[in-house]
Amino acid sequence: MPHVSSKTHGMPRRDKGTVTALADETRTDEAVVQGLYEEEMAALDAKSNVKTFIGVIAARRVRERLSAERSPGRKAKARAGRPSRVT
Numbered sequence: 001m002p003h004v005s006s007k008t009h010g011m012p013r014r015d016k017g018t019v020t021a022l023a024d025e026t027r028t029d030e031a032v033v034q035g036l037y038e039e040e041m042a043a044l045d046a047k048s049n050v051k052t053f054i055g056v057i058a059a060r061r062v063r064e065r066l067s068a069e070r071s072p073g074r075k076a077k078a079r080a081g082r083p084s085r086v087t
Contacts, residue, residue: 011038015055018037037059
């Protein structure tokens, strides 16, 4: 089924749900997660020939970035601008 672009504030509804789930899962502010997700989506979109799973890969990369930044028991501090790698 093709992705219908029902946008709310510039982000497709499906992506908004992914951002909300990642924020809940990682106990990170939703605005921080959204910024990281948008960075990863842009990097993947620019470098990928196959666009089918970009959202899934972006979500995984955001989760990895947040996990790497977190010490046990502390809230995540996200650093924007980290060079991205295509997996």
